[in-house]
Amino acid sequence: MGVRKDLKRARQRGDLASRVTYDVVREGDVVREVRAGALVATPATGTCADIPFTNAAEEPDRVAIRRKEQNTSGPWRPVTAAGFAADVMAAAKGLIAAGLESGGRVGLMSRTRYEWCVLDFAVWAAGGQTVPIYPTSSAEQVAWILEDSGATHLVVETAENAATANSADSPRTWTLEGDGLVALQALGAGVSDEEVTKRRTALTSDTIATVCYTSGTTGRPKGVVLTHGNLYAEAANTIELLHPVFKAVTGQTASTLLFLPLAHILGRAIQIACLSARIEIGHWPSIKPDELRPEFRAFRPTFLVGVPYLFEKIHDTGRATAEKIGRGASFQRADGIAVRFAEQHLARYLGTGRGPGLGLRLGWALYDLLVFRRVRKELGGRLRYAISGGSPLDRRLSLFFYAAGIVIYEGYGLTETTAAATISPPLEPRPGTVGKPVPGTSVRIAEDGEVLVKGGIVFGSYWHNPQATGAALDDGWFATGDLGALDGDGYLTITGRKKDILITTGGKNVSPAVLEDRLRSRPPVGQCMVVGDNRSFIAALVTLEAEAVEHWLAVRKRPRDTPVAELVEDPELRRDVQRAVDYANEAVSRAESIRKFVIVPGEFSEENGLLTPSLKVKRHAVGAAYAKEIEGLYGG
Secondary structure, eight states, X not given: OHHHHHHHHHHTOHHHHTOSOEEEEEETTEEEEEEEOOSSOOOSSOOGGGHHHHHHHHOTTSEEEXXXXXXXXXXXXXXEHHHHHHHHHHHHHHHHHTTOOTXXXXXXXXXXOHHHHHHHHHHHHTTOEXXXXXXXXXXXXXXXXXXXXTOSEEEESSHHHHHHHOSTTOOEEEETTTTHHHHXXXXXXXXXXXHXXXXXXXXXXXXXXXXXXXXXXXXXXXXEEEEHHHHHHHHHHHHHHHHHHHHHHHOOOOEXXXXXXXXXXXXXXXXXXXXXXXXXXXXXXXXXXXXXXXXXXXXXXXXXXXXXXXXXXXXXXXHHHHHHTTOHHHHHHHHHHHHHHHHHHHHHHTTSSOOOOHHHHHHHHHHIIIIIHXXXXXXXXXXXXXXXXXXXXXXXXXXXXXXXXXXXXXXEEEGGGTEEEEEOXXXXXXXXXXXXXXXXXXXXXXXXXXXXXXXXXXXXXXXTOHHHHHHHEETTEEEEEEEEEEOTTSOEEEEXXXXXXXXXXXXXXXXXXXXXXXXXXXXXEEEEEEEOTTSSSEEEEEEEOHHHHHHHHHHTTOOTTOOGGGTTTOHHHHHHHHHHHHHHHTTSOGGGSEEEEEEOSSOOOTTTTSBOTTOXXXXXXXXXXXXXHHXXXXXX
């Protein structure tokens, strides 16, 4: 019951339970706006660039990062605060020697790794601005970002990345694989510490820290300009909201393994927050569950920040493992008991119910021994909390992990809000919502249902794009493009994407996000896309998840190499997909439900241009690629 006792103990501490003030604004019977008081004010001096050097001066021997050499099975080695600051200083000197001017921009194209972290802070220490680039970007995307940003220097991870970025106008480039960072640091041997310090201390909260290009489901990426003040407002307020609670009630020394792409603002904001709060971090370059699980067991984090995909796959792996040893029915019972137990336990904790009865408590205790403890072990054994962002997490999945002793706090935000704009308060989780505004932030619902955000976390402009800036910002309010609703306690629920709304010929407005999120959470579904705009009913394109198909075939003792093309009309497989469709349809009315679906071979991926790097479906690209299949759904 560990994490649930943590919540109860923490809530009894008034100093932890009432630190943030929330002002709920109503217009008639509708909650229109929620304002959260700031926990941390923007400092008069200093920026995020100071973090490594402040840590080194105050606690030089404290472990800041645990590092693992890429592609090795070796141990996680500690890097002290002093050691990290020395690496940052050396890289900053190298950039200055290479000609980086104050205010200049450096492209950084790499997977998540220690060197990424070093270089981000080194660019700032040298007075520059970081331009993150996803390592999966195409040559055309890289060329656009480098040209539009005016980056004068570029660091890439691999020779393949370097080849992708190579053009006649390529900036000076270093490759991390091999001795790229060492070579860059060696360049700065003649640059003084004083020169770096002078540049770093000249920065202010209004100085541009980074230009982050949105992955974009349509059109060219836009450069989101974020200042040091934006990054500080996000990192400082988020960590002050969460860390004191987790630390006080668990007694654990916090640590986390970062595996989200650092080119994505969520992973980057967490990195800054952890280093600022002196929370140990490690870096891992893959989000694939099979590659992550051994590292979870080796690193043993106390909390994680992930996307729904990760939690879905951990749950699916538990199901598949149980089925392989003939205990599939047992897992199904455990899943059902977990949801009921968590719902009733949370209801008692929140004061809205009596809590689980004796029979349900006994059932939970049994499956804690048989199932839930194995889930905890797969995640390293020390995990008590997780933060999920990127897209809504299925409520049943959140309840499953709660019963397994891991509370998942959902958040919501965009690059333009420097990552999280809302997050579940640590003492008041509410599965199915994305929480309340981050301290110092206001959230408002426009007349048409669009979510608006205002506060220190909100960006000031798109790079060299005043037209887009004017369309997105109005008196400090950022129009997110997402649709949502606020409840009476100030919790936000995201209901869809404004531009993705489908309108059937019957005049019904349908948000595909609700259906797609639920459909995707059930095996053997991989990615999917709901269609039906200007059609008579709602339908769906469904791809199959490779590991789920492999497991499905193994359980039925069919050849593992059976092509997906042979399975798309298999009656048994279609029944399993239909169950996933039925689950999705439970969340909507009959008029909004999926009436037909087609299983399509292949997958939606970054590589084939159908997913963004943040795993969002490029709807126009998928629609074009599967136009024939869509027409077939409607008798075309």
